[in-house]
Amino acid sequence: MITKRKYLLTNNRHCKEQSNLFYVASLGTTIQRLLRRTTDSYRYVRSVTICSFALIGFTQLATAQLMAKKETFTHADTLRGSLNPNRDWWDVLRYDITVKPNFEKKTIEGKVTIKFKKKYLPNDLRQSMQIDLQEPLILDSVITYQNIKPTDYRGNRDFTTKYHLNFGKQSSNSYLLDLSYFPVAINVKDSITIYYHGKPKEAIRPPWDGGWIWRKDAKGNPWMSVACQGLGASAWYPCKDYQGDEPDNGASLTMIVPDTLMAVANGRLLKGNEAERQRGNEASQITNLKSYTWEVKNPINNYLIIPSIGKYVNFTDTLMGEKGKLDLSYWVLDYNLDKAKEQFKQAKLMLRAFEYWFGPYPFYEDSYKLVESPHLGMEHQSATAYGNKFGNGYLGSDLSGSGWGLKWDYIIVHESGHEWFANNITTNDIADMWVHEGFTDYSETLFTEHYYGKEAGNDYNFGLRRNIQNDQPIIGSYGVNKEGSGDMYYKGANLIHTIRHAINNDSLFRQILRGLNKDFYHKTVTTQQVENYISKKAGINFSKTFDQYLRTTLIPQLNYVIDTAKATVTANWTNCIDGFDLPITLMPTNKHLQITTKQQSFKLTNAELAWFNKTNIERQFYITTKQVTFQP
Numbered sequence: 001m002i003t004k005r006k007y008l009l010t011n012n013r014h015c016k017e018q019s020n021l022f023y024v025a026s027l028g029t030t031i032q033r034l035l036r037r038t039t040d041s042y043r044y045v046r047s048v049t050i051c052s053f054a055l056i057g058f059t060q061l062a063t064a065q066l067m068a069k070k071e072t073f074t075h076a077d078t079l080r081g082s083l084n085p086n087r088d089w090w091d092v093l094r095y096d097i098t099v100k101p102n103f104e105k106k107t108i109e110g111k112v113t114i115k116f117k118k119k120y121l122p123n124d125l126r127q128s129m130q131i132d133l134q135e136p137l138i139l140d141s142v143i144t145y146q147n148i149k150p151t152d153y154r155g156n157r158d159f160t161t162k163y164h165l166n167f168g169k170q171s172s173n174s175y176l177l178d179l180s181y182f183p184v185a186i187n188v189k190d191s192i193t194i195y196y197h198g199k200p201k202e203a204i205r206p207p208w209d210g211g212w213i214w215r216k217d218a219k220g221n222p223w224m225s226v227a228c229q230g231l232g233a234s235a236w237y238p239c240k241d242y243q244g245d246e247p248d249n250g251a252s253l254t255m256i257v258p259d260t261l262m263a264v265a266n267g268r269l270l271k272g273n274e275a276e277r278q279r280g281n282e283a284s285q286i287t288n289l290k291s292y293t294w295e296v297k298n299p300i301n302n303y304l305i306i307p308s309i310g311k312y313v314n315f316t317d318t319l320m321g322e323k324g325k326l327d328l329s330y331w332v333l334d335y336n337l338d339k340a341k342e343q344f345k346q347a348k349l350m351l352r353a354f355e356y357w358f359g360p361y362p363f364y365e366d367s368y369k370l371v372e373s374p375h376l377g378m379e380h381q382s383a384t385a386y387g388n389k390f391g392n393g394y395l396g397s398d399l400s401g402s403g404w405g406l407k408w409d410y411i412i413v414h415e416s417g418h419e420w421f422a423n424n425i426t427t428n429d430i431a432d433m434w435v436h437e438g439f440t441d442y443s444e445t446l447f448t449e450h451y452y453g454k455e456a457g458n459d460y461n462f463g464l465r466r467n468i469q470n471d472q473p474i475i476g477s478y479g480v481n482k483e484g485s486g487d488m489y490y491k492g493a494n495l496i497h498t499i500r501h502a503i504n505n506d507s508l509f510r511q512i513l514r515g516l517n518k519d520f521y522h523k524t525v526t527t528q529q530v531e532n533y534i535s536k537k538a539g540i541n542f543s544k545t546f547d548q549y550l551r552t553t554l555i556p557q558l559n560y561v562i563d564t565a566k567a568t569v570t571a572n573w574t575n576c577i578d579g580f581d582l583p584i585t586l587m588p589t590n591k592h593l594q595i596t597t598k599q600q601s602f603k604l605t606n607a608e609l610a611w612f613n614k615t616n617i618e619r620q621f622y623i624t625t626k627q628v629t630f631q632p
């Protein structure tokens with residue numbers, strides 16, 4: 001089971017770990033199958049070629065391990081993954097989404113009002129706006145409001161009539177709206193409302209493949225939700241499906257559902273008139289249907305706005321946290337209420353540990369929630385999807401093999417850890433997704449350490465290494481909506497652990513983690529910003545270390561010779577990029593050995609010499625060590 005699980009875990013397209021219901025096939029066959037698969041979002045042909053690392057200066061490393069798999073991407077991938085001229089000129093301010101699912105027919109219909117503002121005047125006066133909506137969904141009409149009004153023959157701009165915009169398909173997954181007759185002023189809030197319908201792509205193995213989820217619960221009641229990380233929110237609603245542009249003023253989601261079901265989403269449930277205003281009085285009086293409107297006040301990723309519809313019941317709690325009273329709310333299927341009341345006590349433990357390490361929970365205004373999901377889990381902002389069967393571990397197993405992973409509920413800890421890394425700090429491009437998954441994976445180590453001690457945390461982190469494949473670099477291809485290697489999880493966590501021990505000052509390390517969440521609060525970032533921030537705050541230039549672990553598959557080797565008579569260690573790095581200079585910090589005395597690729601000798605104390613061995617070093621640093629004989 002270990003080999004299978006290792007493979008499964010490192011090939012995840014998304015955050016959460018793999019269920020044991022995946023392909024049962026040999027490793028090689030399965031990988032081939034995955035590489036060849038063609039989906040709406042992954043229309044590419046992988047061919048094994050030598051990746052051109054010349055661009056990033058690694059030509060000196062003519063080693064087979066740097067021969068990464070290069071992918072061929074389509075025009076549609078570029079339209080989806082890059083900030084092209086039809087996307088860049090406008091900034092999303094808010095989404096107001098209404099959706100009405102038909103469980104029997106597996107169809108949805110809905111509308112989305114997008115509030116936006118124009119950032120600058122495009123060179124092309126014929127103003128076009130790219131809206132993403134994936135087949136087989138169909139965009140029906142687009143109407144304009146507010147300032148997007150034509151000038152009448154007298155030059156007046158006070159029309160109150162709705163206007164239909166012309167639009168055409170740009171690719172299978174996007175449309176171009178023609179705004180040329182509806183000039184938009186710079187820095188003025190405008191809006192459009194898009195009507196759409198159809199049969200959305202259905203998720204077969206959520207959350208690892210995306211789409212709408214049509215399920216029945218154990219009692220035969222309809223249970224619906226969506227998972228769309230990677231695939232994109234445009235699989236179920238029209239939007240600007242680009243991670244770097246979050247709606248600054250939040251979003252609302254109205255779900256029109258049978259009145260026997262409850263509908264839950266991100267943020268808070270609006271009541272009465274407030275909800276009525278959001279949904280514009282539509283469909284509220286239809287027999288046997290009921291509508292629920294939820295709203296988040298904070299910026300949110302497209303892929304995190306998610307409906308959850310089923311026979312849900314609710315219980316609540318509060319936590320006195322760093323920013324005051326935090327509302328906790330839990331939504332589970334009616335027959336799981338008692339189990340949830342016990343298991344979800346861990347949410348408070350998680351919040352206390354992560355507020356200590358990362359700073360205040362980033363969405364007090366929107367509350368913290370766990371919502372039972374028909375899949376294992378996902379980091380839906382302020383409404384974490386939970387499907388771990390109300391038991392500890394990862395579906396009852398420990399990813400680290402150390403035993404510590406069985407002490408707590410993997411989904412409560414990991415998916416909620418994303419509230420800080422993914423939801424608070426979001427990468428512009430999913431090629432940099434290690435910032436989400438590496439830090440969140442590391443949150444598991446910190447949780448373990450917080451409640452079971454430092455050595456438990458070390459055990460857990462060390463144990464995760466068995467899941468690392470080092471088959472391709474962690475950082476993926478930019479501009480094509482393509483994430484990097486699954487190593488972003490466990491190798492990412494081990495990179496952070498390594499950096500922590502090079503700093504060897506937990507107070508400073510904690511300040512850096514909290515500082516990231518404060519200085520990049522509700523922002524979208526690049527990996528470079530995060531890397532530079534850590535180097536600057538630590539006072540150690542980790543740029544070569546980041547390059548090594550994020551952009552190559554080489555694991556540095558520390559070669560050393562101990563001369564006990566002279567009380568020295570002579571050491572250097574190999575199997576690394578040119579200029580690699582990770583300092584090894586000696587735990588007993590906090591002395592930094594600035595080891596480089598050239599042999600150097602360092603004088604050590606007896607305590608330091610006693611500490612300097614393979615076990616101690618490899619436990620703190622994700623490297624290999626080798627006792628060698630250097631040439632004189």
Ligand SMILES: [Zn+2]
Binds near residue numbers: 014414415418
């Ligand atoms: Zn994750």
